[in-house]
Amino acid sequence: MKINHNIQALNAYRNLAANQLSISKNLERLSSGLRINRAADDAAGLAISEKMRSQIRGLEMAERNALDAISLIQTAEGALNEVHSILQRMRELAVQAANDTLEPSDREAIQAEIDQLTKEIDRIADTTQFNQKILFSGSPKGRAFAEANSSKVNYVGNGTWQGVVTAAPTEPAEVILDIAAALGAETQANIDGKTFTINGKVYEIDVTNLPTPNGLTNTGHIAVNVAWIEPAATDANIMTNVNNLLSALKAAIEARDSQTFGTNIQKIDVTDPDVSNDGSALTNGRLILKTVNNMSPKEASTISVSTSFTSNVTYLDPVDLTTPVTTLKAKDQALASESFTITFAEPPKNGDTLKIDNLTITFSDSTSSSYTWNGTGGTATIDVSGKDVFQVLQDIKQVLSDAKADTTNNPVGALNSYTVVGSSLVLSTDRTDDGNAFGSSNGLEIQIIDSDFEANKGKELKLEMQIGANESETLGFDLSVMDAASLGLARKADHTTPLSVGVNAEAGIDVSSSAQAARAAITVIDQAISKVSEERGKLGAIQNRLEHTINNLKTANENLTSAESRIRDTDMALEMTEFTKNNILTQAAQAMLAQSNQLPQGILQLLKS
Structure with a gap:
């Protein structure tokens, strides 16, 4: 018998500790429902499970992406449905105008409706959006960075919009x-x-x-x-x-x-x-x-x-009373100003230009310079690198303020007021129309030059949908430009000169000059209907494909989740059995530890005897 070492107690204690550790793991698995709670539980299983989890979560997000893609397509297709209705009405009007029972005044009334319907097609193309992404105006690089809402500022080619804005005379x-x-x-x-x-x-x-x-x-x-x-x-x-x-x-x-x-x-x-x-x-x-x-x-x-x-x-002349004249004279200023807006669709790019009256603002991606007078006009350069539309507009506002302060050269004398509202620059002028062409006018001259518009106009909007959990699992499709010009319907104010893609219509196709012109318009409208039908058919096919994609994603997600469950989740019944066994062993070990702690008491009996 030994007093310094109780080997039996140590053995019982070791078994008790092992049983308690097993019970701890049993409780952890039972409370979490997971067989693997840490890498030590199953290192290989953990690695496999985490890879599966990334795939499962990717599949879930891909399913949401596909649903968003369907929503986008439904938005687009809904807009084209209305364009189809407009085109059918235009065709109906063209057929009516082709009948020789009509007088010129009747065809003029029909033409007025055709013009408005054509402009509505442009409005739909310009404003149909999904999550602020414009769907039917083409690639952002194929649209002007800014657009003036005045009918006096028109497209003249080479990515340039210009015109003279004047106020209505009041005297x-x-x-x-x-x-x-x-x-x-x-x-x-x-x-x-x-x-x-x-x-x-x-x-x-x-x-x-x-x-x-x-x-x-x-x-x-x-x-x-x-x-x-x-x-x-x-x-x-x-x-x-x-x-x-x-x-x-x-x-x-x-x-x-x-x-x-x-x-x-x-x-x-x-x-x-x-x-x-x-x-x-x-x-x-x-x-x-x-x-x-x-x-x-x-x-x-x-x-x-x-x-x-x-x-x-x-x-x-009624103003100076000394100058002989050969015509009547009117004041070049009105009592009420004419206001209009220049709305920025995106920040200007390097090389783009905005001219307001006799002030030319150039946009750059590397340099900037404040307002200065160069001898013939005001100039300024704005660095647009890394700036959004709102920051650029504040820079433009500052340049206009500096130019307005130059009362000696007066580069923006025709500009009454200017302010920034959201993504728009609101300008006003009180100058009336003196009949001079752009470059020598008494009104407020506006010129917008988009440096890469011609190279990019008419480009389709390309979209890539992430419909899988991995990098290469995408679905690409494009949305065609669906403005009146791309449908062959946009005309200048003369109703005969076609406008290029990306430029909003000034008027609709001619149905008023003659019955023959109206008959020719029927064919053009038929071609537009066919183009919209083709686009809608393409969108419908993509939507059907995406619905199958979603079903496949759900199936893959279900099967992969089941596989991951077999690796990661605990078998509650089996774990409960283990817990019961380990619990009994722990109680037995505790009893044996108590008994082994009583063994050294026998030594006292020897000492008493």
């Missing part, structure tokens, strides 16, 4: 007919038969002191009957002659050109500042001709004025 056009008092001293012979030509109408003076006029030299002229005093020996006679002429001419114009001038003609009589001194200088007499309608300088320039008098009669 009438005017001209001043100035007649010197000296004309009142002329003889009847020198006055009779002289003419004033105003807005294409010839007014001829018919002078007489008799009860009846002398008669006109041309029966197409409009008589201006004036009782003429001869000789005009006094200032009073001279004033009477000129004032009578002004009154007669005013009455004739109001009677024969009421649509243009109405009663907006103001007469200013000749006066004598020094009545007591006969022969003193008299003031000039005037007719201020003012149009009924508000007019721009361009419209006013179409109303010409002239006279056969070589002296004493002058048409004057």
Whole structure:
């Protein structure tokens, strides 16, 4: 018998510890439901299980991706369904317009609806989105980085949109007919038969002191009957002659050109500042001709004025009253501004340009420079590298602020106001249309140059759907450009000149010029219907394929999950059996440990004896 070492107790303790460790593992597996909770449980099994788990989670996400792809296709196909409806209506209208029972006015009404339907096709192409991805305008590189919503800014080719934005006139056009008092001293012979030509109408003076006029030299002229005093020996006679002429001419114009001038003609009589001194200088007499309608300088320039008098009669500019003119004049500024927006679809790229009035902003991916005047115009360069649309717009706003502050050169004099709203630059101008072409206009000039538009326009939107758990398991398809131009329907305002893909229609295909033109339009619309049908058929086939893909993903996911379960999950019944066994062994080990701890007590019996 030994006192220093209780080998039996140590043996019982070792078995007890082993049993407790086994129970701990049993409890862990039973509580987690997993056979493998750590690599030590089954290193190889853990590695296999984790690879399976990555595949399972990948398959689950691929299934969601495929469902998202179907949602995208359904969105696209729904939009094309409406395009089909529009095209069917357009074809119906074209067939109607091809019938010779219609008058030109009837075809014009049909054309108006065709134009609106064509623009709606463009709107659908521009706005149909899924998760902010525009579906039917083609590749983002095949669209302009910005677009002005003004009908006055149009595509001119080579990736360039330009035009002159002007405000609607708010004041009438005017001209001043100035007649010197000296004309009142002329003889009847020198006055009779002289003419004033105003807005294409010839007014001829018919002078007489008799009860009846002398008669006109041309029966197409409009008589201006004036009782003429001869000789005009006094200032009073001279004033009477000129004032009578002004009154007669005013009455004739109001009677024969009421649509243009109405009663907006103001007469200013000749006066004598020094009545007591006969022969003193008299003031000039005037007719201020003012149009009924508000007019721009361009419209006013179409109303010409002239006279056969070589002296004493002058048409004057109503603003400076010294410059002789040959047409009516209108103000180049309106009381109300015209506002429009330039909306940015994406940040500008290196080489793109935006011109506002006489300020040219160039976009770069490496350099920048603030506003400066180069002698002929304002310039600035904005570095767009790594910037989003909102940051670029803030830079543009700063450049405009600097240019507006340059009151010496005034590069943006036609620009009234500017502000940034979301992804749009809102501009306004009060300049009216003076009729000049781009480059020499009095309005607000806008030019947008997309440097790679021509190279990329019309490119389809290519999409790659991740429909599997691994890198190469993708489904690729593309969405065709479905704007009016790609369908062959977009026209310029003349209804005959086709527009290129990526450029919104100004008008629809011609159905109004003749029945033959309407018949030709039927064939073009049929081709557009066929193209949309082909696109819808393609989308439907892809959707059907994706539905099979989803079924395959679900099956693979189910089978792989089952396989992973066999490796990773615990068999609860078997584990419970093991737990029961280990629990009994632990209790037995505890009892034996207690018994082995009593063995050394026998030594005390020896010592007592």
